[in-house]
Amino acid sequence: MTEISSIPHKIIGVAVIWNDQQQILIDRRRPQGAMGGLWEFPGGKIEPGETIEECIRREIAEELGIEIAVKDHLITIDHTYTHLRVTLTVHHCHFLAGIPQPLECDEIRWVSLDELEDYAFPQANGQIIAALKSSA
Ligand SMILES: Nc1nc2c([nH]c(=O)n2[C@H]2C[C@H](O)[C@@H](COP(=O)(O)OP(=O)(O)OP(=O)(O)O)O2)c(=O)[nH]1
Numbered sequence: 277m278t279e280i281s282s283i284p285h286k287i288i289g290v291a292v293i294w295n296d297q298q299q300i301l302i303d304r305r306r307p308q309g310a311m312g313g314l315w316e317f318p319g320g321k322i323e324p325g326e327t328i329e330e331c332i333r334r335e336i337a338e339e340l341g342i343e344i345a346v347k348d349h350l351i352t353i354d355h356t357y358t359h360l361r362v363t364l365t366v367h368h369c370h371f372l373a374g375i376p377q378p379l380e381c382d383e384i385r386w387v388s389l390d391e392l393e394d395y396a397f398p399q400a401n402g403q404i405i406a407a408l409k410s411s412a
């Protein structure tokens with residue numbers, strides 16, 4: 277028998293934004309809603325007709341008010357939560373200009389690779405952090 281899954285599937289562009297001090301910009305999701313209060317790498321849903329690179333640049337302008345350069349692909353993760361499947365396409369990015377502001381999140385912070393383990397991330401992020409550490 278073929279099971280047709282009806283859980284929603286979100287295609288997400290995700291940015292690992294580096295500054296010149298080898299720090300990464302992370303944001304804390306708002307307390308209400310899915311995965312509320314957890315930290316994440318900024319990003320969001322791809323729109324029709326967009327490439328992943330365009331999606332990442334747009335989301336970062338909308339969410340943080342900054343300009344970035346989207347660089348190499350790091351990893352793509354397909355993860356199924358209880359009621360949601362996500363495909364996270366993650367790129368290294370470089371901070372270019374502007375002052376990061378928490379426009380759509382609770383808080384933002386520049387952290388080093390070693391400091392990432394002090395923050396609670398969604399389950400799928402374990403693989404992103406492992407990939408970052410092994411490419412460092
Ligand atoms: N941006 C981002 N999303 C992540 C990460 N890890 C992870 O599991 N996700 C999940 C959380 C969300 O379900 C989805 C991101 O989608 P989103 O930010 O556009 O959507 P959302 O749930 O905040 O809200 P909505 O726009 O659907 O209302 O991917 C991560 O590191 N960064």
Ligand SMILES: [Mg+2]
Nearest residue numbers: 318319320321
């Ligand atoms: Mg988002």
